Amino acid sequence: xxxxxxxxxxxxxxxxxxxxxxxVDHMDVPRGTAIATVMAMDxxxxxxxxxxxxxxxxxxxxxxxxxxxxxxxxDTPEGLCRNLSLLLAETAxxxxxxxxxxxxxxxxxxxxxILAKGIGIDLHxxxxxxxxxSNVLCGHxxxxxxxxxxxxxxxxVMRSFAESLFDDLRLMGREFDLSADFSAQG
Amino acid sequence: MASLIHCPxxxxxxxxxxxxxxxxxxxxxxxxxxxxxWHDYVHIRSNPRGRYREHWQHVAGCRxxxxxxxxxxxxxxxxxxxxxxxxxxxxx
Ligand SMILES: [Zn+2]
Numbered sequence: 001x002x003x004x005x006x007x008x009x010x011x012x013x014x015x016x017x018x019x020x021x022x023x024v025d026h027m028d029v030p031r032g033t034a035i036a037t038v039m040a041m042d043x044x045x046x047x048x049x050x051x052x053x054x055x056x057x058x059x060x061x062x063x064x065x066x067x068x069x070x071x072x073x074x075d076t077p078e079g080l081c082r083n084l085s086l087l088l089a090e091t092a093x094x095x096x097x098x099x100x101x102x103x104x105x106x107x108x109x110x111x112x113x114i115l116a117k118g119i120g121i122d123l124h125x126x127x128x129x130x131x132x133x134s135n136v137l138c139g140h141x142x143x144x145x146x147x148x149x150x151x152x153x154x155x156x157v158m159r160s161f162a163e164s165l166f167d168d169l170r171l172m173g174r175e176f177d178l179s180a181d182f183s184a185q186g
Numbered sequence: 187m188a189s190l191i192h193c194p195x196x197x198x199x200x201x202x203x204x205x206x207x208x209x210x211x212x213x214x215x216x217x218x219x220x221x222x223x224w225h226d227y228v229h230i231r232s233n234p235r236g237r238y239r240e241h242w243q244h245v246a247g248c249r250x251x252x253x254x255x256x257x258x259x260x261x262x263x264x265x266x267x268x269x270x271x272x273x274x275x276x277x278x
Contacts, residue, residue, distance in 0.1 A: 063248065064247075064250055065250070065268075067248075120199065120202070121198070134196055134197070134247070135196065135247045136199075136203070136247065137202060137246040137247075142247075
């Protein structure tokens with residue numbers, strides 16, 4: 001069977017297709033995440049931020065002033081971009097990044113100790129609160145890090161760096177027996 | 187080395203997240219200025235010991251160009267501002 005290159009997940013060489021045994025500290029790799037960059041036009045930062053605040057069905061990740069990543073687990077890439085373009089009209093540029101970025105979801109009691117091996121910011125629960133997100137260096141790779149739950153973080157990385165970051169995280173998590181799988185829900 | 191930089195957008199970050207882009211105090215000469223003035227602007231740099239204003243780009247973070255004022259001898263950082271804000275203040 002021929003498959004378009006882009007439909008291959010970049011971690012298919014690293015992960016079994018079927019879920020395995022899950023350890024307490026786990027890396028979940030969702031396959032079908034819709035991701036779009038949103039960049040505010042000059043002087044429209046506040047208007048775009050206000051528009052995004054009322055947008056449902058997606059979560060937002062801070063990248064830079066006037067720049068965000070919009071992430072949706074339920075919408076399609078086309079749907080996400082269409083909704084954002086309609087909502088933000090002439091105030092922002094919206095670009096589909098779903099094939100260009102990979103999401104890694106780390107959770108478990110030791111998740112901060114794992115991440116701290118490669119990330120130079122304060123991840124204390126009272127400092128890096130739930131809902132916080134930021135671009136940050138993990139080892140030598142620039143990622144977007146978001147705290148999505150009590151002990152849960154999502155990392156968004158450029159596709160071509162995904163394997164390298166995955167290997168780094170595996171190594172960082174080895175002392176805690178970190179497990180990794182593709183997401184069961186796709 | 188000034189190892190922790192307080193990015194106005196991202197917070198306190200290690201210097202590894204930044205690329206140093208050079209002297210921030212230079213002012214571009216008029217297009218009609220002399221060859222001498224342009225030569226100085228493009229090529230000639232001082233290497234001061236002490237207080238220095240430099241462009242630092244937060245390449246692994248917000249990717250913004252920042253103006254970092256620091257001491258090249260004591261490594262003390264005095265201020266970090268966004269380059270666009272600094273340019274607006276200077277009326278450029
Ligand atoms: Zn920054």
